[in-house]
Amino acid sequence: MLNIVISGVGGQGTLLAARAIAEAAICKGFEVRTSETIGMAQREGSVVSHVRLGHNLNGALIPDHKADILLGFELAETVRAIGKLKPGGVIISNTHRIMPVSVSLGSAGYRSDKMISSLAQATDRLILLDATQAASKAGGYKSANVVLLGVLSGLPELPFHPADLWQAIMQHVSPRTRQINQAAFELGQRIIAENRNTVSG
Amino acid sequence: MQKVLLMGNEAIARGAIEAGVMVATAYPGTPSTEVFSTLADLAPEYGFYAEWSVNEKVALEVAAGAAYTGARAMVSMKQMGLNVASDALMSLAYIGVKGGLVLVVADDPGPQSSQTEQDTRKFAAFAGVPVFDPATPQEAKDMVQAAFELSEKFGLPVILRPTTRVSHVSQDITLGDVKKLERSCHFQRDPRWVILPKLAYKQHIWLDRVQAEVAEEFNDSPFNRLSLKGKAGIVTSGVAYNYVLEACQELKLEPSLLKIGTPYPLPPKPALEMLASCGQVLVIEEQEAVVEDQLIKLAWQNRLGTAISGKHDSYVPREGELSVDKVKTVLISYFNLPRDDMPEMDVAPLPLRAPGLCAGCPHRASFLAFKELMRRDDVVFTGDIGCYTLGAEPPLEMLDTCLCMGAGITLAVGMSKIEPERKHVAFIGDSTFFHSGVPGLIDAVYNNANIVVVVLDNGTTAMTGHQPHPGTARTATGVNGAVLDPGEIARSCGVKFVREVDPYLVSEMKTCAREALEFDGPRFIVARRACVLQADSLRAYSIDAELCTGCELCIKKLGCPAIVKNQVVQISAACAGCGVCARICPSQAICEVV
Ligand SMILES: Cc1ncc(C[n+]2csc(CCOP(=O)(O)OP(=O)(O)O)c2C)c(N)n1
Ligand code: SF4
Numbered sequence: 003m004l005n006i007v008i009s010g011v012g013g014q015g016t017l018l019a020a021r022a023i024a025e026a027a028i029c030k031g032f033e034v035r036t037s038e039t040i041g042m043a044q045r046e047g048s049v050v051s052h053v054r055l056g057h058n059l060n061g062a063l064i065p066d067h068k069a070d071i072l073l074g075f076e077l078a079e080t081v082r083a084i085g086k087l088k089p090g091g092v093i094i095s096n097t098h099r100i101m102p103v104s105v106s107l108g109s110a111g112y113r114s115d116k117m118i119s120s121l122a123q124a125t126d127r128l129i130l131l132d133a134t135q136a137a138s139k140a141g142g143y144k145s146a147n148v149v150l151l152g153v154l155s156g157l158p159e160l161p162f163h164p165a166d167l168w169q170a171i172m173q174h175v176s177p178r179t180r181q182i183n184q185a186a187f188e189l190g191q192r193i194i195a196e197n198r199n200t201v202s203g
Numbered sequence: 204m205q206k207v208l209l210m211g212n213e214a215i216a217r218g219a220i221e222a223g224v225m226v227a228t229a230y231p232g233t234p235s236t237e238v239f240s241t242l243a244d245l246a247p248e249y250g251f252y253a254e255w256s257v258n259e260k261v262a263l264e265v266a267a268g269a270a271y272t273g274a275r276a277m278v279s280m281k282q283m284g285l286n287v288a289s290d291a292l293m294s295l296a297y298i299g300v301k302g303g304l305v306l307v308v309a310d311d312p313g314p315q316s317s318q319t320e321q322d323t324r325k326f327a328a329f330a331g332v333p334v335f336d337p338a339t340p341q342e343a344k345d346m347v348q349a350a351f352e353l354s355e356k357f358g359l360p361v362i363l364r365p366t367t368r369v370s371h372v373s374q375d376i377t378l379g380d381v382k383k384l385e386r387s388c389h390f391q392r393d394p395r396w397v398i399l400p401k402l403a404y405k406q407h408i409w410l411d412r413v414q415a416e417v418a419e420e421f422n423d424s425p426f427n428r429l430s431l432k433g434k435a436g437i438v439t440s441g442v443a444y445n446y447v448l449e450a451c452q453e454l455k456l457e458p459s460l461l462k463i464g465t466p467y468p469l470p471p472k473p474a475l476e477m478l479a480s481c482g483q484v485l486v487i488e489e490q491e492a493v494v495e496d497q498l499i500k501l502a503w504q505n506r507l508g509t510a511i512s513g514k515h516d517s518y519v520p521r522e523g524e525l526s527v528d529k530v531k532t533v534l535i536s537y538f539n540l541p542r543d544d545m546p547e548m549d550v551a552p553l554p555l556r557a558p559g560l561c562a563g564c565p566h567r568a569s570f571l572a573f574k575e576l577m578r579r580d581d582v583v584f585t586g587d588i589g590c591y592t593l594g595a596e597p598p599l600e601m602l603d604t605c606l607c608m609g610a611g612i613t614l615a616v617g618m619s620k621i622e623p624e625r626k627h628v629a630f631i632g633d634s635t636f637f638h639s640g641v642p643g644l645i646d647a648v649y650n651n652a653n654i655v656v657v658v659l660d661n662g663t664t665a666m667t668g669h670q671p672h673p674g675t676a677r678t679a680t681g682v683n684g685a686v687l688d689p690g691e692i693a694r695s696c697g698v699k700f701v702r703e704v705d706p707y708l709v710s711e712m713k714t715c716a717r718e719a720l721e722f723d724g725p726r727f728i729v730a731r732r733a734c735v736l737q738a739d740s741l742r743a744y745s746i747d748a749e750l751c752t753g754c755e756l757c758i759k760k761l762g763c764p765a766i767v768k769n770q771v772v773q774i775s776a777a778c779a780g781c782g783v784c785a786r787i788c789p790s791q792a793i794c795e796v797v
Contacts, residue, residue: 012558021208035373036372036374037372038210038372040371041233042233042315044558060448061446061527062374063368063526066528078553081550085548101768102557103763106767107762112554116552117551123548
């Protein structure tokens with residue numbers, strides 16, 4: 003069984019990511035379960051998706067310390083989900099920061115340096131990248147989720163080929179943004195190729 | 204066999220189509236909404252009737268009307284929706300149905316998007332209607348077919364009760380064939396449809412008797428499974444079954460296991476077998492002690508001394524959601540196992556990220572206009588339910604109450620009668636206004652309440668994912684030929700002060716608010732501006748660093764997620780172009796990006 007936790011901020015496209023991974027796995031004959039955050043939290047709040055692939059699956063929720071992979075769409079939100087990661091698991095995190103209103107108002111701090119060292123403490127298999135900036139280069143910052151999926155697609159634990167994941171993503175992006183998303187996905191693939199040593203596990 | 208990824212709610216909708224549903228109705232509410240939105244999308248293709256109803260009571264009654272004629276009908280709602288529909292449900296259980304009627308009532312333990320954690324299984328037992336409790340999306344889909352058949356066999360409405368972890372869980376689902384029911388539906392005139400006290404007494408006797416018959420029927424249901432292993436047993440229902448399986452695997456426990464998919468009425472046969480063969484039984488179910496209470500009663504009736512544990516001796520919490528981790532803790536304490544705690548990690552402090560209004564949300568602009576008009580203590584702002592409830596968060600802090608849908612107007616009426624020297628302003632969303640605000644408004648006019656009602660009209664039911672309503676141009680499946688205008692409704696109800704205003708125009712909105720506060724009697728403002736997630740995109744704004752004095756007024760007043768401070772105050776790519784910050788900046792430092 004493979005357990006993936008995807009965390010981010012409402013509106014960042016975690017739902018599409020979970021769906022695409024699950025659909026790619028179904029095509030390869032796996033059972034899947036995903037669990038989504040839908041509702042109030044989608045308005046600027048913290049959102050988490052759980053994705054499980056394997057055989058004889060039960061519930062969709064991944065227990066603490068059982069995630070093989072933590073895919074974080076926003077720095078603080080990656081750290082928020084860190085308790086899900088198993089020892090030796092992989093973290094892929096966007097370093098892009100989305101300031102919660104509590105920070106702008108001065109009632110809370112946002113300590114990026116401390117957050118990054120928390121991630122480094124949690125695992126050696128850590129890939130940090132500014133996926134939002136990379137997506138802007140590809141043509142639209144909103145495709146950061148697809149950049150991150152491109153990175154994910156290169157992990158050795160995934161039971162399908164990157165092309166399978168791209169096929170699944172393509173079903174969900176509008177033809178208008180197909181090119182931008184393809185560029186975003188390929189950028190992600192390049193980033194993981196450069197980090198092969200870090201994640202070989 | 205074909206397998207597709209479906210979310211639990213989509214799987215339920217698919218199950219309804221396979222069962223030949225002829226009428227589908229709903230009012231939105233997390234986590235139930237996608238049951239109906241999926242049905243609405245598929246209604247034209249499969250040729251059945253689908254409507255977003257004005258509220259849950261209406262939705263249930265419309266579905267019941269269809270079922271009176273012999274049609275199969277499905278109505279869906281969230282758990283609190285059943286409170287609104289309960290008047291209809293209680294009598295409907297007595298009267299019964301002819302065609303199958305399935306209520307999908309989704310529970311939200313946690314809660315994540317609700318005012319209560321109520322357990323619909325308990326409601327089902329109160330009303331005397333059978334309830335199915337699925338563990339997975341696939342099981343939920345399979346239960347739909349069984350629920351329709353049961354409903355027609357016994358002439359009773361039946362509830363399917365998914366929770367968030369069925370409704371919003373996706374799974375690889377095996378599709379079945381779609382059945383087209385060959386039925387001629389016709390309402391047959393008969394005294395059985397007219398509930399007078401004499402008939403009610405007779406039907407009450409019938410309803411009580413039928414409970415035992417349904418329980419017997421459930422004895423052989425494939426959704427209830429017993430596996431006897433040893434003297435210690437676990438009984439579980441709904442999604443908790445998944446957590447029990449996984450926790451037992453991890454702890455290497457192999458107890459006897461009774462999995463219940465029909466928690467009310469509890470099937471006596473497997474339950475008694477379990478009680479008779481185990482010396483001790485632990486009941487693990489989410490929310491209330493529905494299965495547990497029935498087991499205790501069954502043990503008492505049969506003079507069985509089995510030790511039954513669960514909620515009543517505090518092993519299993521009633522509040523919040525269960526999980527594998529929580530169930531593990533329960534099992535460790537119940538079976539006296541060694542704890543396997545992982546060392547706590549020291550992680551960086553994290554900022555709170557509570558849900559909030561979107562950048563450019565028109566509700567923010569409406570709140571702003573009222574915020575500065577009077578001393579805060581001299582006005583009470585009663586609120587209601589929707590995205591605008593998030594206006595209670597800092598820095599706006601513009602809601603003093605939130606109770607249930609429609610209560611904003613009526614709470615203000617009650618308060619204004621006790622504290623006439625204070626001003627009372629009730630904020631209500633457009634969908635909520637149609638749902639249950641109109642009777643409150645009529646009450647305010649009828650009893651001459653001195654209150655201001657502000658309808659925050661963003662042209663949609665935003666919080667639950669942008670469903671249409673009677674004030675929008677669309678219905679669930681087509682064009683709305685009779686768009687209702689809240690302002691016209693207020694006028695025809697006899698409100699003398701009715702204004703419409705665009706909240707983005709800060710000074711006009713303020714003028715309107717000031718005039719309303721000075722007027723006497725019921726007053727009505729429609730603050731009309733489309734939800735930004737549905738509006739055409741506007742040109743974004745940016746801050747001229749030369750002109751910005753760093754007063755941070757825009758941040759402190761608005762709390763807009765697009766305005767951030769990175770050494771200097773900046774506007775991020777999230778800007779939706781509402782321009783409200785530009786209108787309040789004292790240095791005119793904020794301009795449209797050209
Ligand atoms: C009885 C009941 N039914 C449904 C809901 C779910 N619900 C929460 S807010 C809302 C409607 C919000 O629409 P609107 O009033 O137009 O406000 P908006 O979100 O658009 O600002 C609904 C249906 C509920 N809380 N209670
Ligand atoms: S979805 Fe619409 S109504 Fe809700 S917070 Fe966002 S802009 Fe406002």
